[in-house]
Amino acid sequence: xxxxxxxxxxxxxxxxGYFILExxxxxxxxxxxVLGRDDRERRVMINTIGPVWDGNEVWLITxxxxxxAAFPEWYATLFSGFxxxxxxxxxxxxxxxxxxxxxxxxxxxxxxxxxxTAITIGSITPAILWxxxxxxxxxxxxxxxxxxxxxxxxxxxxPYALLGGLTTAALFLTHGALFxxxxxxxxxxxxxxTLATRLGTAAALLTIPFxxxxxxxxxxxxxxxxxxxxxxxxxxALAATHARREGWAFTGTATxxxxxxxxxxxxxxxxxLPSTTDPAGTLTTTNAASTPxxxxxxxxxxxxxxxxxxxYQGWTYWVFRRRIGTHHIPTH
Amino acid sequence: xDALDVxxxxxxxxxxxHFLFVPLTIGLSVLVAILQTLWHxxxxxxxxxxxxxxxxxxxxxxxxxxxxxxxxxxxxxxNWSDYSRFVGxxxxxxxxxxxxxxxxxxxxxxxxxxxGWDRLPKRIHLATIWAAALGSTFSAxxxxxxxxxxxxxxxxxxxxxxxxxxxTDFVAVLTNxxxxxxxxxxxxxxxxxxxxxxxxxxxxxxxxxxxHHDTPTYRFAxxxxxxxxLAATAGVLITGDIQGKxxxxxxxxxxxxxxxxxTTETPAAFSVLTIGTLDGSRELYALKIPYLLSFLGTGDPxxxxxxxxxxxxxxxxxxxxxxxxPIIPVTYWSFRMMIGFGLAAAAIALWVLWAHRKGRxxxxxxxxxxxxxxxxxxxxxNSFGWIFTEMGRxxxxxxxxxxxxxxxxxxxxxxxxxxSFTAFTLVYATLAVIEVRLLIRYAxxxxxxxxxxxxxxxxxxxPDRPLAFxx
Numbered sequence: 001x002x003x004x005x006x007x008x009x010x011x012x013x014x015x016x017g018y019f020i021l022e023x024x025x026x027x028x029x030x031x032x033x034v035l036g037r038d039d040r041e042r043r044v045m046i047n048t049i050g051p052v053w054d055g056n057e058v059w060l061i062t063x064x065x066x067x068x069a070a071f072p073e074w075y076a077t078l079f080s081g082f083x084x085x086x087x088x089x090x091x092x093x094x095x096x097x098x099x100x101x102x103x104x105x106x107x108x109x110x111x112x113x114x115x116x117t118a119i120t121i122g123s124i125t126p127a128i129l130w131x132x133x134x135x136x137x138x139x140x141x142x143x144x145x146x147x148x149x150x151x152x153x154x155x156x157x158x159p160y161a162l163l164g165g166l167t168t169a170a171l172f173l174t175h176g177a178l179f180x181x182x183x184x185x186x187x188x189x190x191x192x193x194t195l196a197t198r199l200g201t202a203a204a205l206l207t208i209p210f211x212x213x214x215x216x217x218x219x220x221x222x223x224x225x226x227x228x229x230x231x232x233x234x235x236x237a238l239a240a241t242h243a244r245r246e247g248w249a250f251t252g253t254a255t256x257x258x259x260x261x262x263x264x265x266x267x268x269x270x271x272x273l274p275s276t277t278d279p280a281g282t283l284t285t286t287n288a289a290s291t292p293x294x295x296x297x298x299x300x301x302x303x304x305x306x307x308x309x310x311x312y313q314g315w316t317y318w319v320f321r322r323r324i325g326t327h328h329i330p331t332h
Numbered sequence: 333x334d335a336l337d338v339x340x341x342x343x344x345x346x347x348x349x350h351f352l353f354v355p356l357t358i359g360l361s362v363l364v365a366i367l368q369t370l371w372h373x374x375x376x377x378x379x380x381x382x383x384x385x386x387x388x389x390x391x392x393x394x395x396x397x398x399x400x401x402x403x404x405x406x407x408x409x410x411n412w413s414d415y416s417r418f419v420g421x422x423x424x425x426x427x428x429x430x431x432x433x434x435x436x437x438x439x440x441x442x443x444x445x446x447x448g449w450d451r452l453p454k455r456i457h458l459a460t461i462w463a464a465a466l467g468s469t470f471s472a473x474x475x476x477x478x479x480x481x482x483x484x485x486x487x488x489x490x491x492x493x494x495x496x497x498x499x500t501d502f503v504a505v506l507t508n509x510x511x512x513x514x515x516x517x518x519x520x521x522x523x524x525x526x527x528x529x530x531x532x533x534x535x536x537x538x539x540x541x542x543x544h545h546d547t548p549t550y551r552f553a554x555x556x557x558x559x560x561x562l563a564a565t566a567g568v569l570i571t572g573d574i575q576g577k578x579x580x581x582x583x584x585x586x587x588x589x590x591x592x593x594x595t596t597e598t599p600a601a602f603s604v605l606t607i608g609t610l611d612g613s614r615e616l617y618a619l620k621i622p623y624l625l626s627f628l629g630t631g632d633p634x635x636x637x638x639x640x641x642x643x644x645x646x647x648x649x650x651x652x653x654x655x656x657x658p659i660i661p662v663t664y665w666s667f668r669m670m671i672g673f674g675l676a677a678a679a680i681a682l683w684v685l686w687a688h689r690k691g692r693x694x695x696x697x698x699x700x701x702x703x704x705x706x707x708x709x710x711x712x713x714n715s716f717g718w719i720f721t722e723m724g725r726x727x728x729x730x731x732x733x734x735x736x737x738x739x740x741x742x743x744x745x746x747x748x749x750x751x752s753f754t755a756f757t758l759v760y761a762t763l764a765v766i767e768v769r770l771l772i773r774y775a776x777x778x779x780x781x782x783x784x785x786x787x788x789x790x791x792x793x794x795p796d797r798p799l800a801f802x803x
Contacts, residue, residue, distance in 0.1 A: 046803045051443040054398065058435045064405050065428035072420020079409025079416075080741040087752045090406060091759060094399040098763060101395035104803050105770050149743045290421040294499045301429050309436045316440055319451050322795065330798040 003295040004285040007070035008272070010302060012265040014066055018059035019130070019168070019261055020175075020254045025049040025056055027176010029096060029123025030169075032116055035180060035195065039112060040326045041188050046100060046119070047329070048183040051320045053100065055313055057093065069298055073147055073288035074272045081141060081149025082133055085156060089126045089133075096122025127172040128165040132156065135164025135210075138264050139217050140274030143281030147288075150277065160213055167210040170203035171260065174237075175253040182246045185325035193244055200238045200253075207234055207260065214267060218274075223267035230259035336740045338749040339411040342756065344722075346403050348715050349760050353397035355714055358472060358519065359526025360390040361465035363560065365458075372458050378549045381779045386530060386553075388780075391446065392770050396763060398439065403756065405431075411749060415729055415739030422488055422499045423478050426506075430474035438467030450800035472522075473515050480511035482730050483721070484582040490733070497733065510582060513575045520567030521674075521717065523560055524710035528677050530557030531684055533775045535694065535703035542693050546779050555688055561681035561710075568674055573628065580629035580637060583731060585647070585656065586724035587629055588640045589663035592618070600625035600637035608660060651732075658726040666720035673713035680706045 028049050036042030049056075067075040079086060095118040103115035139160055142151040177196035181189050211227040237252025268274075272288050275281030289295065364387050371379035405427060408416045416423075441463035448457050487504030488497045499505070534553035537546065544550075580587040587593075592606040594615055602624030607617045623633040630637065640657055647656035680702045687694035729736040 043802060047799065050803045051447040054439040054443055055436065057398075057402075058431060058439050061402060061405060061435055062428065062431035064409075065424065065431040067424075068405075068408065068416065068420055069424030069428040072416055072424055075409045075420065075424070076413035076416040076741075079406055080411075080413035080743050083410055083744055083748045084751070086406060086410060087755060090403050091755060093402055094759060094763075097399040098395050098766075100803060101391060102766065102770065105392070105774070146742075290424070291498045293502075294421050294425055297499075297502050298425055298428060301432065305432050309432065309440075313436070313440055316444055319444060319448060324799070327796055328799050329802055 003292060003299060004289045006299060007066070007289070007295055008269060008285045011063060011066055011070065012262065014059060014063035016258045016261045018063055019257050021056035021059055023172040023257050024175045024179040025053040026123045026127040027172045027174070028180055029119045030127060030173055031176055031180065031195070032120050035177070035188060035192055040329055042116060043104070043329045044184055044188060044324050044326055045180055047324055048180060050100065052316060055316065057097070070290055070295060071272060071288040072290060074283050077143065077147045077149060077273060077283060078137070082136070082156065084153050085129050085133055089129050092122040092125035124169065127169040131165035131168030132161045134264055135161040137273055138214060138268055140276040142277040143273070143275035145278050145280040147281050147283055160217070163206065163210050163213065167206045170199060170206045171253065171257055174199040174203045175250070175257060178241065178246060178250040178253055182250050183323055185323045193241065193246065196241045196249065197238070200241050204234050204238060207256070211260065211263060214263060218267040220266055220269070223263050226259050226263040226266055230256050230263060233259060335744060335746045335749045336737055338746065338753050339740050340736070342411060342749065342753040343407065346400065346407065346756055348718060350397070350400040350404055351714060351718055352711055353393050353400065355522035355525040356393045356529065357390070357397045358468045359522040360386060360393070360529070361461065361468050363526050363530065364390055365461040365465045368458055368461055372454065377782060378552065381549060381782050382553055384782055385779050388774055389529070389533070389771055392767060392774065394442065396767055400760070410752070411741055411744065412739045413741040413743070415734065417496065418734055418739065419497050419730060422481060422497055422505060425499070425502065426474040426478040430471050434467045434471035434474060438464050438471065441467065447801055469519065472518060476514045476518060477506050477508060477511040480508045480514055481505055483725055484508055484510040485730055485733055509578055513571055513578055517568060517571035517575055520564045520571055521710065521714050523564035524568060524674060524677055525707065525714065527557045527560030527564055527681070528707040528710050531561065531681065532703050532707045535684065535700060536775065537778055538694055539696070539700040542695065547693060549779060551688065551693060554684055554694070558681040558684040561677060565674065565678035576628050577631055583725065584638045585640065585643045585658065586663070588638055588643055589658045589660055589724055590667040590720065591625055592660055592664045593625065593637060593639045594641050595639040596636060596642045597639065598636040599623050599634045600629065602628060606664065656727060658724050663720055663724045666716040666723065669716040670713050670720055673709045673716065677706055677709040677713070
């Protein structure tokens with residue numbers, strides 16, 4: 001396989017990992033005011049993701065770095081073209097990350113309430129904006145022959161992209177509710193499962209039309225197969241949620257997120273950012289890529305370190321596998 | 333004002349701000365790891381208390397370092413997309429490796445350290461803080477390798493068809509002589525900050541409340557921090573000296589600008605103070621130490637150091653008409669501020685050690701004041717060091733290959749850059765106030781009572797026991 005294809009796949013894998021992992025911590029953060037009825041319950045929720053959210057976010061940093069190294073043209077065009085949405089994502093991630101660390105540092109309820117708001121806004125904003133961004137990548141954006149973005153902010157906010165934003169938000173909220181159900185005990189666990197059923201229904205009502213619409217814009221036999229499987233796993237996740245099988249349901253949403261991202265990348269290939277105006281502007285795995293030498297070095301580094309990273313991240317989830325309830329939260 | 337100016341200001345502000353937190357993260361992670369190792373080896377609870385106390389300050393700071401770091405990575409694509417296109421083949425690789433090899437290690441193991449006090453065996457728990465510290469240090473190496481390539485591009489060729497820089501030798505990029513010396517210099521600067529913070533906090537409690545039962549612990553901390561600061565100062569000076577020689581070799585204009593040396597001199601004198609014309613083309617008055625600059629720049633008191641005007645003429649001949657001179661007052665003064673602030677911190681560290689001699693406990697409001705100012709000095713030194721190194725490279729973004737003005741994003745409007753600049757500055761300013769207040773609050777609160785805390789040693793399996801650490 002061509003190294004450019006390998007790197008296209010690796011970047012797809014990195015974003016898939018990012019959306020599965022940060023997807024649930026976005027969901028938990030966004031549902032904080034809904035599922036956490038008092039400070040103690042909100043602390044339970046935050047602590048379910050406490051040891052891992054930071055490591056989850058590194059998947060994004062790695063995906064960004066890998067894009068820069070393997071497809072600099074893609075990185076440059078995308079990040080300068082999607083300027084304002086990315087700015088909002090960055091601001092959201094900043095206040096959210098600080099909020100996790102700072103909310104328990106002072107006892108005043110006002111202090112905690114403000115950081116809770118920061119967590120909620122900081123979680124829901126990227127959950128929506130990532131969907132908008134990826135829908136735009138798939139559909140393509142106005143690019144000139146130099147691969148420069150020629151559109152404005154409004155060119156990014158068309159109905160398909162907005163549906164994409166709602167889809168990722170609904171998927172991540174469902175995923176987060178199920179993670180909460182999986183990691184907590186008591187009242188909060190029951191409420192999370194009940195909410196997951198409703199959110200999952202909404203997610204299905206958004207994801208299925210979004211995937212269908214995606215296939216009408218750009219498709220391949222593989223993309224069609226992936227989208228069909230994504231639909232099935234989502235329905236299976238819904239059934240498992242209904243049956244209160246939290247583990248299976250969470251596996252189901254994780255698989256659905258993975259397959260949805262995979263559908264987008266499969267439909268996109270071999271393009272990485274199509275141009276809707278000048279066809280010469282379209283970025284592909286070939287014209288956006290680094291030299292074979294750089295890709296070769298990067299492949300070696302990835303081959304050696306990815307298994308190591310997966311092993312210790314997996315171990316972290318094992319170490320913190322226990323469910324948490326309100327009685328586990330220390331008073332100070 | 334155009335998008336280029338704002339993009340440059342944004343880069344400067346976000347980078348300097350980010351680098352207020354990074355050195356403390358790198359330095360404190362290792363110092364906290366050392367404290368925990370001391371506890372592990374001796375079983376003395378004093379070290380456990382200090383581990384937890386400084387660990388808390390470390391975490392308050394760490395949160396800011398990580399969130400401001402994401403902006404740094406995305407900023408290249410957002411504001412400097414033409415730069416990213418030009419150097420992506422080379423510059424992207426260390427960034428990606430930094431994330432894969434360093435950030436995962438740092439964030440994952442820090443999560444394990446924070447939440448793992450009662451979940452992990454003692455030895456493994458100790459290993460997690462060392463792994464996190466190792467991750468922070470690795471990340472410094474890779475990002476400095478990337479930056480050093482901008483200072484002294486190596487291991488590449490320019491593709492005549494695309495006009496882009498292409499990697500030809502990755503080992504050369506990682507062993508760039510600028511990177512090899514910038515790395516220890518920067519790390520030493522990190523310990524200068526971390527050591528100073530430890531001193532400041534300990535001194536505050538010692539002088540305010542000398543008869544407290546925690547006094548012996550604070551005495552240890554103050555001396556530990558002061559020795560760290562002094563060792564770091566030695567490291568900064570030795571590496572800085574070597575760095576000066578390499579800089580004279582690969583970026584002679586930066587050395588000339590650092591000194592305000594307008595004409596080539598053999599031997600060259602070190603200027604303690606130079607006052608030049610406002611346009612920076614001529615010196616009006618200078619106080620000089622003979623032979624010193626030749627020695628600093630070349631290792632030989634009679635060596636030749638090239639001057640700004642001669643280099644400007646040489647570059648014009650080489651690269652075509654234009655100004656190849658950085659803003660002299662900025663480089664000249666930032667260079668002196670870097671050295672001056674760093675040495676001031678070392679002087680206070682010496683004073684602190686003197687005040688501790690023969691079992692004494694320090695007193696005196698002047699020492700207290702100096703101690704409280706102390707952490708700000710290396711922070712300022714670090715910031716001026718970066719301002720010097722980046723401004724000294726101007727007008728190049730990649731020395732000799734790409735001008736800064738050619739690296740900016742063409743598709744990004746002034747409004748967009750202004751929006752992000754304003755947004756980042758406001759958010760950063762707000763968070764800075766919050767963080768400093770929290771640091772002071774927790775520093776003032778003093779040593780925690782760890783007698784009832786679960787430690788990695790008492791590993792009970794009661795599933796209903798409260799968490800040792802919770803957000």
